[in-house]
Amino acid sequence: MSRHVRIVGTGLIGTSIGLALRSQGIRVSLEDTSPTARTLARDLGAGTVAAEDEPAPDIVVVAAPPDVVATVVARELAAHPGAVVTDVASVKWAVLDELSAVGADIARYVGSHPMAGRERSGAIAGRADLFQGRPWVVVGHPGSRSEAVGAVTDLARLTGAAPVAMPAREHDEAVAAVSHVPQVAASLVAARLRELSTDAVGLAGQGVRDVTRIAASDPTLWTQILVGNAAAVAAVLRDMQSSLTGVIGALDDLAEDPDADAPGARATLAALMAEGNAGHARIPGKHGSAPSTYATVTVLIPDEPGTLGRLFADIGDEGVNIEDVRMEHAVGRLVGVVDLLVKPASADPLKAGLSARGWNITE
Numbered sequence: 001m002s003r004h005v006r007i008v009g010t011g012l013i014g015t016s017i018g019l020a021l022r023s024q025g026i027r028v029s030l031e032d033t034s035p036t037a038r039t040l041a042r043d044l045g046a047g048t049v050a051a052e053d054e055p056a057p058d059i060v061v062v063a064a065p066p067d068v069v070a071t072v073v074a075r076e077l078a079a080h081p082g083a084v085v086t087d088v089a090s091v092k093w094a095v096l097d098e099l100s101a102v103g104a105d106i107a108r109y110v111g112s113h114p115m116a117g118r119e120r121s122g123a124i125a126g127r128a129d130l131f132q133g134r135p136w137v138v139v140g141h142p143g144s145r146s147e148a149v150g151a152v153t154d155l156a157r158l159t160g161a162a163p164v165a166m167p168a169r170e171h172d173e174a175v176a177a178v179s180h181v182p183q184v185a186a187s188l189v190a191a192r193l194r195e196l197s198t199d200a201v202g203l204a205g206q207g208v209r210d211v212t213r214i215a216a217s218d219p220t221l222w223t224q225i226l227v228g229n230a231a232a233v234a235a236v237l238r239d240m241q242s243s244l245t246g247v248i249g250a251l252d253d254l255a256e257d258p259d260a261d262a263p264g265a266r267a268t269l270a271a272l273m274a275e276g277n278a279g280h281a282r283i284p285g286k287h288g289s290a291p292s293t294y295a296t297v298t299v300l301i302p303d304e305p306g307t308l309g310r311l312f313a314d315i316g317d318e319g320v321n322i323e324d325v326r327m328e329h330a331v332g333r334l335v336g337v338v339d340l341l342v343k344p345a346s347a348d349p350l351k352a353g354l355s356a357r358g359w360n361i362t363e
């Protein structure tokens with residue numbers, strides 16, 4: 001069990017790890033090339049700023065940007081010969097490959113990747129509960145010591161995450177599909193919004209917000225991630241390109257045919273939607289549990305201070321657990337639309353209870 005953890009890179013992820021470990025009483029020392037980043041992380045409660053004369057760390061976590069991670073890991077392995085060193089970069093094979101190439105002592109290196117983050121960067125965005133219930137990939141390799149794998153697995157667990165063992169190549173192929181291509185897709189959709197009129201963008205509903213949330217992510221970080229996983233990301237995008245070509249062809253056939261008969265076109269469109277349904281149904285539920293379908297209870301609320309607080313208090317009094325919440329403001333109206341996602345069995349009792357308390361429930 002790690003008693004002293006050194007974190008190098010105190011941005012969003014490094015600070016969040018520090019906060020989570022401090023809440024478990026672990027000693028954490030903080031290092032960053034930016035003096036502001038490390039003192040801010042300290043001020044937020046993520047640990048103490050690393051000092052020259054402090055005791056040696058048991059484990060070093062490198063949470064720096066992907067393009068410097070291998071260099072920093074190699075330096076930390078050399079500087080702390082008794083410590084296990086991990087990194088949290090979003091790509092794993094390139095880091096391991098570079099460390100092997102420079103002859104680093106990789107027996108003590110085990111890469112890792114928390115599958116949790118935010119579309120914001122920097123210590124100020126850090127959160128102690130960021131990793132709660134999230135998968136944290138632990139990437140052992142043929143040369144890694146089993147104690148090192150165990151130490152990184154324990155560290156992930158200490159932050160509240162669920163460790164998952166996976167080799168580097170397999171990890172990179174998986175995250176290409178579940179993280180890196182979704183980022184590219186979000187950016188592609190959001191980029192189309194730049195030239196729209198204000199009136200047209202004003203029609204944006206929850207769908208486009210859901211699909212583009214991560215388009216607000218840091219371009220420098222994401223360029224480095226895509227560079228580090230280029231082949232796997234390109235393979236998934238090429239597969240999408242062929243589907244997209246089919247969809248465009250079907251739409252062109254429909255648009256060009258005055259009677260819109262276009263044999264086969266509807267089947268192409270319906271097949272894509274059905275394949276999307278099947279893929280979406282495979283996404284695990286909250287905290288990595290089995291996929292579950294929640295029922296939605298929609299409440300129209302006046303856009304006034306304190307209303308949401310009263311609504312949540314009433315839901316609590318009804319004894320219903322909210323699995324997720326989405327909120328939207330209706331254009332030009334002083335109302336908000338709140339979607340409450342609940343277990344299907346709770347939906348009808350919640351609707352009845354909230355109606356009885358005077359809330360405006362829509363079907």
Ligand SMILES: NC(=O)C1=CN([C@@H]2O[C@H](COP(=O)(O)OP(=O)(O)OC[C@H]3O[C@@H](n4cnc5c(N)ncnc54)[C@H](O)[C@@H]3O)[C@@H](O)[C@H]2O)C=CC1
Pocket residue numbers: 008009010011012013014031032033034037063064065066068069072088089090091113114115116117118119120121122123221225
């Ligand atoms: N942003 C996210 O949602 C996630 C990011 N990651 C990975 O975590 C790592 C950190 O990402 P974020 O925390 O989002 O970035 P960030 O930009 O918030 O923080 C990076 C920190 O590293 C520092 N830094 C840069 N070069 C350094 C060096 N040579 N030595 C020490 N510190 C250095 C920067 O000053 C900055 O404070 C990246 O490798 C990223 O791939 C992993 C999971 C999620």
Ligand SMILES: O=C(O)C(=O)Cc1ccc(O)cc1
Pocket residue numbers: 089090114115116117118119179214
């Ligand atoms: O914000 C989100 O939903 C994310 O998926 C964040 C994220 C970004 C980069 C990673 O390597 C892992 C997770």
